[in-house]
Amino acid sequence: MSDKYSIDSHKLMLHPARVAKWQEGTAQDNWEILKKVYPIYVEISPFGGCNHRCTFCALDYMGYKNIAIDYQILENTIGNMASVGIKSVMFAGEGEPLLFKNLDKICAYAKSVGIDSALTTNFVPLRKQNIELLMESCSWIKVSLNAGTAKSYAEIHQTKERDFDTVIDNLKMAISHKRAKNLTCTLGAQMVLLPENMNEAVILAQLCKSIGLDYLVIKPYSQHLSSHTNKYEFIDYTKMYDIEKELEKLNDDKFNVVFRINTMKKFMQKKQPYKKCNATPFFWAYIATDGKVFGCSAHLGKDNFCYGNINDNSFSEIWEGEKRKESYIYVQSKLDIKDCRINCRMDEVNRYLDRLQSPFEHDNFI
Numbered sequence: 453m454s455d456k457y458s459i460d461s462h463k464l465m466l467h468p469a470r471v472a473k474w475q476e477g478t479a480q481d482n483w484e485i486l487k488k489v490y491p492i493y494v495e496i497s498p499f500g501g502c503n504h505r506c507t508f509c510a511l512d513y514m515g516y517k518n519i520a521i522d523y524q525i526l527e528n529t530i531g532n533m534a535s536v537g538i539k540s541v542m543f544a545g546e547g548e549p550l551l552f553k554n555l556d557k558i559c560a561y562a563k564s565v566g567i568d569s570a571l572t573t574n575f576v577p578l579r580k581q582n583i584e585l586l587m588e589s590c591s592w593i594k595v596s597l598n599a600g601t602a603k604s605y606a607e608i609h610q611t612k613e614r615d616f617d618t619v620i621d622n623l624k625m626a627i628s629h630k631r632a633k634n635l636t637c638t639l640g641a642q643m644v645l646l647p648e649n650m651n652e653a654v655i656l657a658q659l660c661k662s663i664g665l666d667y668l669v670i671k672p673y674s675q676h677l678s679s680h681t682n683k684y685e686f687i688d689y690t691k692m693y694d695i696e697k698e699l700e701k702l703n704d705d706k707f708n709v710v711f712r713i714n715t716m717k718k719f720m721q722k723k724q725p726y727k728k729c730n731a732t733p734f735f736w737a738y739i740a741t742d743g744k745v746f747g748c749s750a751h752l753g754k755d756n757f758c759y760g761n762i763n764d765n766s767f768s769e770i771w772e773g774e775k776r777k778e779s780y781i782y783v784q785s786k787l788d789i790k791d792c793r794i795n796c797r798m799d800e801v802n803r804y805l806d807r808l809q810s811p812f813e814h815d816n817f818i
């Protein structure tokens with residue numbers, strides 16, 4: 453199955469200078485070098501509350517608090533992040549980012565300082581007046597859309613059936629704006645494959661294609677270690693692999709279904725092939741709605757992975773600070789990755805870094 457944006461793998465090898473700095477620092481075990489290895493990509497949770505309660509929500513334990521990051525602090529943080537080489541931000545997180553009042557404005561600001569921005573959203577609370585600036589500012593918008601019918605959607609998102617029509621209407625509006633203004637913002641949807649929606653994957657893909665979306669991603673569930681829910685922990689994806697064949701028929705040069713079979717197979721293996729995490733605390737970061745900066749989303753809320761708070765310090769002060777150094781030592785010497793989330797966000801990056809550190813026999817025969 454084609455995957456134009458490498459959604460089912462990783463893109464760290466496209467950032468060789470950052471990787472080379474990390475290699476230099478680890479080879480010398482030199483924190484002065486390592487502390488300046490900044491993330492390529494940062495996820496930001498601008499708003500803690502959510503209008504939905506999806507049955508599979510990994511961050512249910514964060515409490516859906518109706519709090520927001522202070523706008524000026526966020527703008528200052530993004531400005532600082534641009535100055536130290538962070539290349540992209542995704543607005544998503546613990547809640548629904550569209551509930552953050554000035555999301556369009558902050559995306560435009562990120563773009564103005566040279567950071568690519570993106571949005572993952574349920575797209576229900578979209579205000580029409582925000583779509584223009586949002587789409588002009590974002591590289592992509594991905595809509596969480598976990599069913600092909602209003603009835604299943606309402607059950608899985610734990611909301612009203614009419615929200616399904618609202619999302620589809622909002623998507624149509626966004627697509628028509630994109631076409632009218634000839635914008636480059638990629639518009640996609642994502643379904644977490646569950647026993648409750650597996651029979652609607654093809655229906656959803658047909659719907660996404662018919663309204664003019666660029667892609668649909670279908671990905672497996674992944675059990676977060678702190679989630680309250682564990683309803684889907686033991687899903688047997690081997691019974692769902694065949695769906696890919698039907699989906700493939702819908703691919704053409706304008707629409708792409710990415711059925712994340714690589715990730716599904718890894719989910720079924722239940723074990724990482726590497727022994728240590730090399731990605732954290734380096735290539736990715738998360739800013740929670742309360743301002744705390746974490747290096748790993750699977751360990752959100754844990755002090756060992758929290759480096760500081762943007763309400764108290766700049767991002768660079770936090771990133772180069774003592775708490776991140778302590779976290780690095782913890783990850784290197786104490787963390788047992790058996791206690792980590794299978795298919796965590798950095799899994800493919802970790803596979804790549806592990807191979808750099810422990811090359812295969814013929815890796816020099818390029």
Ligand code: SF4
Nearest residue numbers: 729748750792796798
């Ligand atoms: S969950 Fe993944 S990124 Fe986080 S510490 Fe474990 S291996 Fe690293």
